[in-house]
Amino acid sequence: MKNITLSAEESLIRNAREKARQEKTSLNKRFREWLKSYVGQSKSEEDYDALMEQLKYARPGRHFTREELNER
Numbered sequence: 001m002k003n004i005t006l007s008a009e010e011s012l013i014r015n016a017r018e019k020a021r022q023e024k025t026s027l028n029k030r031f032r033e034w035l036k037s038y039v040g041q042s043k044s045e046e047d048y049d050a051l052m053e054q055l056k057y058a059r060p061g062r063h064f065t066r067e068e069l070n071e072r
Contacts, residue, residue: 013027020027 016030017027020030023030
């Protein structure tokens with residue numbers, strides 16, 4: 001595992017550590033969880049953009065009635 005150094009206001013760090021303690025975890029663990037989420041969010045946005053690009057040909061042409069949408 002690689003170590004990094006971050007800077008933040010002392011009071012913010014103190015409050016974050018207290019919150020992590022109340023959640024029975026560590027600030028380090030919470031940051032790793034956030035970092036995974038942050039990286040994954042970018043991937044989700046890329047996946048969404050790629051899907052929209054693939055589907056851009058689709059044009060419904062008109063609005064369907066409730067009855068038409070519920071027909072089987």
